[in-house]
Amino acid sequence: MSGRRSVAIFGILAMLAAIAGLWIGAGRRAVTELVFLSVGQGDCVLIRHAGVTVMVDTGPRAGSFDAGKRIVLPALRRRGIRRIDLLILTHPDADHIGGLASIKGALDIQQLLVPAGFRNHDGLKFALQEADVRDSEVTYVEQATDIRIGNTSLHLDSRKWNLDDADNDGSMFVHLDINGATATFSGDAGGIAEMVIAGRYDWKAQLMMAGHHGSQTSTTQAWIDEVDPETAIISCGRNNSYGHPHPSVIERLEQNNIAILRTDRHGELRFFVEGGKFALQNAAIMR
Numbered sequence: 001m002s003g004r005r006s007v008a009i010f011g012i013l014a015m016l017a018a019i020a021g022l023w024i025g026a027g028r029r030a031v032t033e034l035v036f037l038s039v040g041q042g043d044c045v046l047i048r049h050a051g052v053t054v055m056v057d058t059g060p061r062a063g064s065f066d067a068g069k070r071i072v073l074p075a076l077r078r079r080g081i082r083r084i085d086l087l088i089l090t091h092p093d094a095d096h097i098g099g100l101a102s103i104k105g106a107l108d109i110q111q112l113l114v115p116a117g118f119r120n121h122d123g124l125k126f127a128l129q130e131a132d133v134r135d136s137e138v139t140y141v142e143q144a145t146d147i148r149i150g151n152t153s154l155h156l157d158s159r160k161w162n163l164d165d166a167d168n169d170g171s172m173f174v175h176l177d178i179n180g181a182t183a184t185f186s187g188d189a190g191g192i193a194e195m196v197i198a199g200r201y202d203w204k205a206q207l208m209m210a211g212h213h214g215s216q217t218s219t220t221q222a223w224i225d226e227v228d229p230e231t232a233i234i235s236c237g238r239n240n241s242y243g244h245p246h247p248s249v250i251e252r253l254e255q256n257n258i259a260i261l262r263t264d265r266h267g268e269l270r271f272f273v274e275g276g277k278f279a280l281q282n283a284a285i286m287r
Helices: 067-078 100-106 122-130 191-197 221-227 247-255
Strands: 004-009 033-036 045-049 052-056 086-088 112-115 138-141 144-149 152-158 172-178 181-185 207-209 231-234 259-262 269-274 277-280
Touching: 045 172, 067 100, 100 122, 112 172, 152 191, 181 277, 191 221, 221 247, 247 259
Parallel strands: 004 144, 052 086, 086 112, 112 138, 181 207, 207 231, 231 259
Antiparallel strands: 033 045, 033 269, 045 052, 144 152, 152 172, 172 181, 269 277
């Protein structure tokens, strides 16, 4: 994946040749927040700024539990959100895209981005079909991409992925900057993907979402050095069967003097921007 694509986001949806511009409708409430939703063993991140709503992943669905229906949609409705301007699916695992059908059935998704390597992935194709998303409605990101939303920037990149690779290896990496407040997300990417992506961009960020829910295969020392975060967010289910987060990851983060916040213990984590940094709404849980 060579080169970089730059995208400006302004006002109603307009599809262009590769990645569309999003147009911000008049009269929408301009709230700025970064929210790590507590969706159990899975990921879902909400970003709101300048009247635009961006989401990274949709939470899990397993058996009768559908985080999209039970957790994500109620969280969006509490905020008066009626549409998602941009949805980024990091990779096709059910704990990251399981909530798609429920969310798409209730809200308008203006634009959906997926790493290009997953275009022919059976799991992704099934999830899109189930959610009544046509292939023409999906933008497959083939190279490093920059998106601008007012004073906010998103940088997207992923390791080249083939059908015989593990899904996690093709996870989309996302760097967020809102007026100088920064965060980095890496889906379920493991150490090899972290090594490939490191150095292709300045991933340094105040907040880092630990890879793969705190799995021992992710959040390597090299990646920690690359991001140099103040706080790590771990999205995982309470008493999950995978043992996430792994003790070695917790130890590594603590040895680097990185504060740790966990959705299984702290619930939904909401940050706002203050003085060019993210500030936790419920600062008491950091003490």
